[in-house]
Amino acid sequence: MVFYFKVRPEAGDYTIFMGLDKFENEDLIKYGFPEDIWFHVDKMSSAHVYLRLNKGQTMDDISEGVLEDCAQLVKANSIQGNKANNIDVVYTPWYNLKKTPSMDVGQVGFHNSKLVRTVKVEKRINEIVNRLNKTKVERKPDLKAEREAVSAAEKAERKVQLRDKKRREEMERLEKEKQAEIRSYKNLMVQEKMTSNKQVASGSKTLEELEDDFM
Numbered sequence: 091m092v093f094y095f096k097v098r099p100e101a102g103d104y105t106i107f108m109g110l111d112k113f114e115n116e117d118l119i120k121y122g123f124p125e126d127i128w129f130h131v132d133k134m135s136s137a138h139v140y141l142r143l144n145k146g147q148t149m150d151d152i153s154e155g156v157l158e159d160c161a162q163l164v165k166a167n168s169i170q171g172n173k174a175n176n177i178d179v180v181y182t183p184w185y186n187l188k189k190t191p192s193m194d195v196g197q198v199g200f201h202n203s204k205l206v207r208t209v210k211v212e213k214r215i216n217e218i219v220n221r222l223n224k225t226k227v228e229r230k231p232d233l234k235a236e237r238e239a240v241s242a243a244e245k246a247e248r249k250v251q252l253r254d255k256k257r258r259e260e261m262e263r264l265e266k267e268k269q270a271e272i273r274s275y276k277n278l279m280v281q282e283k284m285t286s287n288k289q290v291a292s293g294s295k296t297l298e299e300l301e302d303d304f305m
Contacts, residue, residue, distance in 0.1 A: 091109075091110035091114060091228055091229070091230055092107055092108070092109055092110070092114060092118070092228075092229055092230070092231055092233075093107060093108050093109075093110070093226055093227070093228055094106070094107045094225075094226070094227045094228075094229060095107065095159075095163065095222045095223075095225050095226055095227075096222075096225040097141075097155070097156050097159045097160075097222075098155050098156070098159060098221070101153055101155045101156045101159075102153075102156075104141060104142065104143070104144075104156055105141075105142050106139060106140065106141050106142075106159065106160055106163060106222070107139075107140050107142070108137045108138055108139045108140065108163075108164075109137070109138060111196075112195045112196030113195060113196070115137075115138045115195075115196045116195055116196060117233045117234075118138060118140065118233065119138075119184075119187055119189055120189075120233075120234075121233040121234050121236070121237040122140070122184035122185070122187070122237075123142060123184065123237070123240065124183070124184065124185055125142055125143040125144065125145055125147065126140045126141070126142055126143075126183070126184035127140065127141045127142075127143060127149060127152065127160075127181055127182070127183055127184065128140055128181060128182055128183070128184055128186075128187055128198075129141065129160045129161065129163075129164045129179055129180070129181045130164060130179070130180055130181075131164055131165060131168040131170075131171040131177055131178070131179055131180075132177070132178035132179060132180045132208065133178075134168055134170045134171045134174075134177070135168060135169060135170060136164055136165075136167060136168030136170075136171055137163075137164060137167035137168065138196070139160055139163055139164040139167070140184070141156065141160050141181075148183075149181070149182075149183065149207065157181075157209060158215075158218065159218060159222060160181070161179045161209050161211045162211065162214065162215055162218040162219055162222070163219065163222055164179055165177060165179065165211050165214060166214060166219045172214060175212060175213045176211075176212055176213075177210075177211050178209070178210060178211070179208070179209050179210075179211055180206055180207065180208050181206070181207055181208075181209070182200060182205050182206045182207065183205060185201075186200050186201050186202055186205045186206070187199075187200065187201075188200055188201045
């Protein structure tokens with residue numbers, strides 16, 4: 091089971107989601123999207139909360155309002171964190187999550203600590219948590235199938251882009267050859283390389299001179 095939430099309307103059309111338990115979290119870790127940002131209460135047990143950005147966006151594009159929604163939701167879904175004040179919530183891109191065979195179910199590390207950010211959450215804000223919970227939807231998605239479908243679409247798009255690139259390169263090559271041929275033809279027509287009728291006439295013998303030669 092995966093729970094889906096909608097961020098504050100004025101922030102845009104973004105979805106926040108989290109797994110029912112640590113086993114569901116394993117699938118979310120395994121079949122995440124490059125646009126997913128992972129949130130967790132630092133040094134405490136909590137739900138794994140994800141924010142799905144639009145394609146091409148990064149952590150730098152997360153607004154303060156959306157960041158606050160994610161931080162409040164992950165705090166509210168931490169037994170320890172929900173009761174404590176001034177906690178830290180860490181977040182990082184999904185592709186930075188590191189999973190090794192020796193780790194427990196639901197446990198993760200990071201490939202690059204420089205890609206991990208921290209936001210301080212002073213206290214629980216019930217207004218935000220209640221608003222998010224009103225948008226809550228439960229689904230049983232086939233995470234593997236969803237990821238494979240997106241991967242197939244992205245692969246097909248890359249093939250189209252590659253084909254278009256090759257077509258453009260071929261057209262550019264043909265145009266360069268055409269322009270080179272035109273320049274070469276013009277060089278043959280320059281004045282100093284041409285022979286005028288006057289020059290031909292001056293270099294030819296007169297009729298009288300030809301008769302003298304014949305005699």
